[in-house]
Amino acid sequence: MSQQSSAETSLSLARSHELFAEAQTLLPGGVNSPVRAFRGVGGAPIFIDRAEGSYLYDVDGNRYLDYVQSWGPMILGHSYPSVVQAVTEASQRGFSFGAPTQAESVLARLVIESVPSVEMVRFVNSGTEATMSALRLARAYTGRSKIIKFSGCYHGHADMLLVQAGSGVATMGLPDSPGVPAETTANTLSVAYNDGDAVAELFRTYPNEIAAIIVEPVAANMGLVLPQPGFLERLRTLSSQYGAVLIFDEVMTGFRVALGGMQERVGMTPDLTCFGKIIGGGLPVGAYGGRREIMQLVAPLGPMYQAGTLSGNPLAMAAGIATLNELRQPGQYERLEQKGQLLSEGIERVLYDQKIPAQFVRIGAMFCLYFSAEPVTNYASARRSDTAHFASYFWQMLERGIYLPPSQFEACFISLALTNAQLADTVAAVSAVLKKQD
Numbered sequence: 349m350s351q352q353s354s355a356e357t358s359l360s361l362a363r364s365h366e367l368f369a370e371a372q373t374l375l376p377g378g379v380n381s382p383v384r385a386f387r388g389v390g391g392a393p394i395f396i397d398r399a400e401g402s403y404l405y406d407v408d409g410n411r412y413l414d415y416v417q418s419w420g421p422m423i424l425g426h427s428y429p430s431v432v433q434a435v436t437e438a439s440q441r442g443f444s445f446g447a448p449t450q451a452e453s454v455l456a457r458l459v460i461e462s463v464p465s466v467e468m469v470r471f472v473n474s475g476t477e478a479t480m481s482a483l484r485l486a487r488a489y490t491g492r493s494k495i496i497k498f499s500g501c502y503h504g505h506a507d508m509l510l511v512q513a514g515s516g517v518a519t520m521g522l523p524d525s526p527g528v529p530a531e532t533t534a535n536t537l538s539v540a541y542n543d544g545d546a547v548a549e550l551f552r553t554y555p556n557e558i559a560a561i562i563v564e565p566v567a568a569n570m571g572l573v574l575p576q577p578g579f580l581e582r583l584r585t586l587s588s589q590y591g592a593v594l595i596f597d598e599v600m601t602g603f604r605v606a607l608g609g610m611q612e613r614v615g616m617t618p619d620l621t622c623f624g625k626i627i628g629g630g631l632p633v634g635a636y637g638g639r640r641e642i643m644q645l646v647a648p649l650g651p652m653y654q655a656g657t658l659s660g661n662p663l664a665m666a667a668g669i670a671t672l673n674e675l676r677q678p679g680q681y682e683r684l685e686q687k688g689q690l691l692s693e694g695i696e697r698v699l700y701d702q703k704i705p706a707q708f709v710r711i712g713a714m715f716c717l718y719f720s721a722e723p724v725t726n727y728a729s730a731r732r733s734d735t736a737h738f739a740s741y742f743w744q745m746l747e748r749g750i751y752l753p754p755s756q757f758e759a760c761f762i763s764l765a766l767t768n769a770q771l772a773d774t775v776a777a778v779s780a781v782l783k784k785q786d
């Protein structure tokens with residue numbers, strides 16, 4: 349297997365490297381969010397100049413098919429005309445008022461109509477804010493303190509959620525990052541994804557202390573791990589039985605795997621749902637919503653305090669409304685599924701023909717290729733993937749004009765802008781890269 353890093357790529361990236369050198373003197377690691385720094389694949393990130401449709405253009409004039417999509421939001425493709433128009437028009441009426449606008453009700457109605465478990469919604473500015481607030485709400489509603497999360501699930505960077513992956517059995521939360529006091533995570537119980545028995549055990553141990561289970565209904569922050577049959581249903585049963593709130597963190601899967609998110613695909617009703625990414629159409633938006641009885645506790649209607657100077661921002665609402673309106677057109681998710689199938693069939697054939705020990709995982713318009721001989725069902729198995737092989741694959745795909753997430757532990761995204769020909773080109777690139785690595 350050949351190893352390759354950015355130093356050896358034949359792409360011309362001189363301007364990106366210059367800008368990265370400058371950025372590193374001004375921003376920690378040269379970035380404003382860690383994974384952008386390409387540490388997961390070695391080498392330096394490429395700096396983006398602009399994007400249109402399925403393409404990203406970097407500052408050196410290279411063009412790439414974009415499978416990152418700003419980590420999920422750009423499901424229509426970049427600079428989508430109706431979204432650009434909506435944001436432009438909104439900006440001409442003023443950027444922010446800190447007062448109610450009708451746009452907030454329009455986007456709220458779109459979310460509520462698309463996701464039946466959501467009866468009321470509160471908009472915030474990021475997925476982090478959404479999960480943090482939903483957990484505060486669950487604790488306010490139940491009067492309990494403990495929460496259950498799953499190893500390898502990412503719910504943003506709130507202190508209480510930065511808990512090191514446990515090793516199969518329940519681990520009392522040990523903070524993942526310096527700066528997070530142990531007291532803050534002491535109530536965070538972490539168990540392996542897909543381990544319903546471990547969750548049942550926690551409820552037996554703390555029958556009256558668990559406020560909520562928070563779960564990514566498809567785990568999309570350790571690569572892509574699907575829920576095994578019965579896992580999510582078991583969480584629903586246990587949380588109902590013990591009076592805990594079930595929170596689906598659909599920041600990634602909401603409006604991605606179906607209009608109604610993963611809960612639509614599995615026919616389930618969580619108590620609260622978190623959103624982000626797609627509902628902002630590329631502008632900073634998050635949201636949490638759910639049963640009216642619970643949402644009524646949110647201030648000013650109820651006592652649970654949560655606020656935001658820029659929450660419900662008119663430009664962000666405009667981008668979200670335009671994006672959801674496009675996604676609600678008939679046939680959009682069928683189109684995404686058909687594009688996903690084209691890619692699946694192509695890549696699975698490559699793996700089979702070339703006898704590559706890798707796992708291709710896909711649901712709807714998201715996928716991941718694990719360089720691992722064993723099926724990936726949780727964080728521990730995801731971590732056993734060959735990250736050096738992934739890094740080499742990543743750089744060679746980049747060289748062929750395919751921009752993938754720069755980490756084995758991130759999901760790839762398909763946008764409606766990707767044509768069948770571009771998907772076929774992608775499969776051809778995967779085939780060529782994996783063949784070369786034999």
Ligand SMILES: *Cc1c(COP(=O)(O)O)cnc(C)c1O
Binds near residue numbers: 475600634
């Ligand atoms: C991205 C993500 C978050 C955090 O959202 P930010 O907008 O980055 O704060 C939370 N949960 C899930 C599942 C995510 O994918």
